[in-house]
Amino acid sequence: GAVVSQHPSRVICxxxxxxxxxxxxxxxxxxxxxxxxxxxxxxxxxxxxxxEGSKATYEQGVEKDKFLINHASLTxxxxxxxxxxxxxxxxxxxxxRVIGEQYFGPGTRLTVx
Amino acid sequence: xxxxxxxxxxxxxxxxxxxxxxxxYEVTNFRSxxxxxxxxxxxxxxxxxxxxxxxxxxxxxxxxxDKKELFSILNITATQTGDSAIYxxxxxxxxxxxxxxxxxxxxxxxxx
Numbered sequence: 001g002a003v004v005s006q007h008p009s010r011v012i013c014x015x016x017x018x019x020x021x022x023x024x025x026x027x028x029x030x031x032x033x034x035x036x037x038x039x040x041x042x043x044x045x046x047x048x049x050x051x052e053g054s055k056a057t058y059e060q061g062v063e064k065d066k067f068l069i070n071h072a073s074l075t076x077x078x079x080x081x082x083x084x085x086x087x088x089x090x091x092x093x094x095x096x097r098v099i100g101e102q103y104f105g106p107g108t109r110l111t112v113x
Numbered sequence: 114x115x116x117x118x119x120x121x122x123x124x125x126x127x128x129x130x131x132x133x134x135x136x137x138y139e140v141t142n143f144r145s146x147x148x149x150x151x152x153x154x155x156x157x158x159x160x161x162x163x164x165x166x167x168x169x170x171x172x173x174x175x176x177x178x179d180k181k182e183l184f185s186i187l188n189i190t191a192t193q194t195g196d197s198a199i200y201x202x203x204x205x206x207x208x209x210x211x212x213x214x215x216x217x218x219x220x221x222x223x224x225x
Contacts, residue, residue, distance in 0.1 A: 034212060043201060044215045093155050102213060104155035
């Protein structure tokens with residue numbers, strides 16, 4: 001099956017700093033990737049749809065200036081959490097769409113102190 | 114408003130029991146319904162359902178979709194402790210983007 005990787009798997013940063021999370025499709029090209037966040041004991045919430053070569057589409061309530069998404073190539077999308085605050089601490093998961101199915105990366109645990 | 118609702122929110126059973134997890138949805142331009150199992154990391158794919166009344170099976174797991182009543186069930190027979198996880202239902206809908214909206218999830222705990 002299709003493999004999606006994320007890096008880093010875990011990151012701790014100080015409040016006010018920015019953190020970049022990478023999402024890569026390893027054995028296929030993905031024109032569309034998705035970014036989700038998941039709080040403890042809650043379901044996945046779609047944050048944005050990342051389109052290669054164009055601007056991301058953000059879901060209602062997600063600040064585009066805070067969560068910067070770049071999909072520079074067919075195998076890489078990045079999510080940058082800018083000026084992180086403790087309430088941004090969460091599990092961030094990306095996925096890539098392949099012929100109607102979505103394959104998920106292993107997730108990135110972000111802790112903001 | 115598009116939404117996906119799962120029930121129960123949590124469930125505790127003993128090994129060998131059979132469980133049924135429910136997922137109902139209201140979305141525009143439905144495409145497919147997917148079931149995922151999530152343990153400690155990202156969800157792993159179980160089933161994708163697009164047609165009503167056709168059961169999909171994989172070992173002890175099976176699932177079926179009812180597009181008239183807008184729901185799906187996931188059955189697990191002869192449960193094992195390794196089945197303990199969060200089970201997520203997601204619906205794919207809309208236009209070309211084909212994004213997913215996830216349900217609240219069902220936390221299943223299987224006790225020895």
